[in-house]
Amino acid sequence: MAGRAEQLAKARAPRGRRGRSGCPVGRAERLCSRLLSRYDWLLFVHVLAAFAIAAGLTLLTGAMILTLRRTGDEALALSLTRFSPFLFDGAGVLVLVLGIWLAIDIDGYELWDPWILAALVLWVVIAFSGARALAAFRRARKTAGPGTDLATAVRDGRAPLWNAVAIAAVLATLILMIFKPGA
Numbered sequence: 001m002a003g004r005a006e007q008l009a010k011a012r013a014p015r016g017r018r019g020r021s022g023c024p025v026g027r028a029e030r031l032c033s034r035l036l037s038r039y040d041w042l043l044f045v046h047v048l049a050a051f052a053i054a055a056g057l058t059l060l061t062g063a064m065i066l067t068l069r070r071t072g073d074e075a076l077a078l079s080l081t082r083f084s085p086f087l088f089d090g091a092g093v094l095v096l097v098l099g100i101w102l103a104i105d106i107d108g109y110e111l112w113d114p115w116i117l118a119a120l121v122l123w124v125v126i127a128f129s130g131a132r133a134l135a136a137f138r139r140a141r142k143t144a145g146p147g148t149d150l151a152t153a154v155r156d157g158r159a160p161l162w163n164a165v166a167i168a169a170v171l172a173t174l175i176l177m178i179f180k181p182g183a
Contacts, residue, residue, distance in 0.1 A: 042102050049094035050177075053126070056087030057166055060134060064160055067137075068151050077150075081137060088130050096123055114182045122176065125169040133162035 063080040099119065103111050140153035154160070
């Protein structure tokens with residue numbers, strides 16, 4: 001008889017009431033819990049945003065390679081840098097917000113875990129060096145004139161150095177996120 005009373009209570013649960021999984025209480029909870037949970041969605045968008053950061057950095061790297069090799073594709077190089085700030089900046093904010101949300105939401109992790117603090121420091125390094133690389137590339141584009149080659153201006157502006165720092169920080173973050181040392 002108690003089993004029947006529990007079934008009736010679940011069936012009469014208000015529509016807005018949610019269980020621990022974030023799914024509606026009742027029959028729909030079983031189906032919903034088989035689908036993606038909030039954690040799964042947060043992690044999916046977090047990783048997707050991390051890929052967008054890598055894509056923005058790849059576009060910037062491709063533009064620099066085209067410029068430094070003097071292939072004559074300066075128009076293509078400049079068009080590649082048009083989209084990299086949107087990918088880099090928007091995804092960077094999303095990665096930071098969702099990463100902090102995941103660290104707070106998961107019971108096994110704390111925001112002050114060493115690998116999470118290291119990831120936050122690397123995020124700052126990526127943001128700073130990526131912004132410096134893009135700014136140096138844009139400054140080189142403006143300073144390159146009839147007497148100055150764009151490749152020379154890019155080299156003099158240290159854009160490849162800042163780009164290399166950003167790439168190294170992204171790779172270090174990737175290794176950190178996969179192995180989570182100390183977790």
